[in-house]
Amino acid sequence: MAHLSRSSRSESASSKTHTSLENDPVTVAGNSAHVSSGDRLHVAKTADAIRRACDLRDLDALVSYATSEGGFLQDELRRLAWPILLQCDQSARESTLLPEHDLPPHGDEEQVQLDVNRSFVYYPECSDEELSSKKNELYKVIKQVLRNYPMLCYFQGYHDIVQVVLLVLGENQSAPVVARVSLLRIRDYMLPSLSPAVKHLQLIPEIIETADKALSRHISGIQPFFALSATLTLYAHDIQEYSDIARLFDFFLAWEPVVSIYLFAAIVMSRRKELLEIPADEPEMIHFTLSKLPSPLDLEGLISRAVQLFHDCPPESLQSKVWKRIPQCSVLKTSRDVFKRQSTDTVVELFHQQTRQLRSEERKKQVIGFLWSHRRTISSVAVAVLIGAMSIWIRKRGLDNSILSYIDRFRMAFQSCV
Incomplete structure (x- = not known):
């Protein structure tokens, strides 16, 4: 796998605005002036191999590349690989999500809007107009997924996950992937409780x-x-x-x-x-x-x-x-x-x-919790109920006179000792 230093991979963050440079496999290694021809060739071969694995839907190979250094190298390849890994690419998709405007609102949409307003803090680097457009896209993707699956409970931080998918895949391809991530990766976090x-x-x-x-x-x-x-x-x-x-x-x-x-x-x-x-x-x-x-x-x-x-x-x-x-x-x-x-x-x-x-x-x-907080009261009631039940049982058995006689003897013996 190509050797990609941390600083080099950080420089590739310029692809966050999806410039045409991201289609060049070498851009993942940062400034090409600092990359040897051997490394450039290795990265290009790896990129071609990832594309072939996507074409063949070779899941084992994709897992291997995703785990190896550099992962899928660039967003152009991620747009091919991610939907395949989540089984929602065009050849495997079961059904298309319904448009959000055809469905009733989800109960968490107000909180979604508040969080979307605070999104994209660290990336991408773009104009205010572009940032506003990205936030609108983010809100639409989340709404579409939540309205299609209204049982899912939104949690603060979900928008952080969705914004990564949105920046990589774009608005049109994001919703099916976000839906599969929600259902197959973070489903436990979208339950009514954390x-x-x-x-x-x-x-x-x-x-x-x-x-x-x-x-x-x-x-x-x-x-x-x-x-x-x-x-x-x-x-x-x-x-x-x-x-x-x-x-x-x-x-x-x-x-x-x-x-x-x-x-x-x-x-x-x-x-x-x-x-x-x-x-x-x-x-x-x-x-x-x-x-x-x-x-x-x-x-x-x-x-x-x-x-x-x-x-x-x-x-x-x-x-x-x-x-x-x-x-x-x-x-x-x-x-x-x-x-x-x-x-x-x-x-x-x-x-x-x-x-x-x-x-x-x-x-x-x-x-x-209720039983523990009321344990003293419950204990007193339980003793009273137990005594009442025993007295009924004793009377039904006809043992009340004999037991009372034993109690009287015990009381007289105790008084004589005093």
Whole structure:
């Protein structure tokens, strides 16, 4: 695979405005004056190989390229590869999404508009007029997906994911891809509650415990909520370089959803020395450090480390019961084979099934919470009910006179002792 330095890949962010230069494979390596002819040839050959894999719908090859250094290299190739990986390209698309103006509004559209107004903070670099146009496109894509799938619950940060897809694919091609990402990659995050996302986070300490026990002990007092923002938004909220987040999406779309969790475990482990230097009795400082992604971000090294972690300690091999407690209808379990064909109807039913389970769990928690908060009153009532039931049973058995006689004897004996 072509060797692409981080600085070179950052320079390729100029493609964020989709200039004609992005069709040249060499532009991914930045200024061609600093790229050897051998590297230029290698990049060009790799780009041609990716195109052939797309033409043949060779999913294994696409996964390999998405995992190798540089990923799909440029947006022109991503526009070919991403829909194929998500099984929504023209040759595989089940149905076309209905236009948003043909459907009733989604209940979260007001919040969507507020978030869209704050979108495109770091990229692209363009005029105010172009930026306004991009925001309108972003709002339309999100509305179309949510109106087609009204059971999906919007969360703040969803727009960060969609804006990456929009910048890569353009408005016309984005909605089907965003719909598949929503249903097959981040479905658990679009449920009525974020409690499934919290369950996902509990996998991070388990992965670290398996791979690095010393580091695990050092940060054992820290709950993994520090990873919520990054994992919830597929890192789109936290990564500021367009070239980096587009390349990271190559990896995420080619692998099963749980790899985003493994990537954060890899990030934590990459900071081992820094974390061990923080005293264990300063959990606030450890949490603060973990809540910020390292800078600079060695994206290629982290992807490689995440893949290694996934192979060394897959989720089903983790020692605790965290993986077992994740429902079978969770996207982490139903999308383990990203090549398996899943119909929209099947995925929607899985969503409803998990929603029912989620509501059942919440009702149980409410009942347990009520019982615990009223435990003294409930205990008194329970004793009274028990005594009443026993007295009825005693009378029905005709034992009341004999038991009362024993009580009288005991009372007289007690008085004589006094």
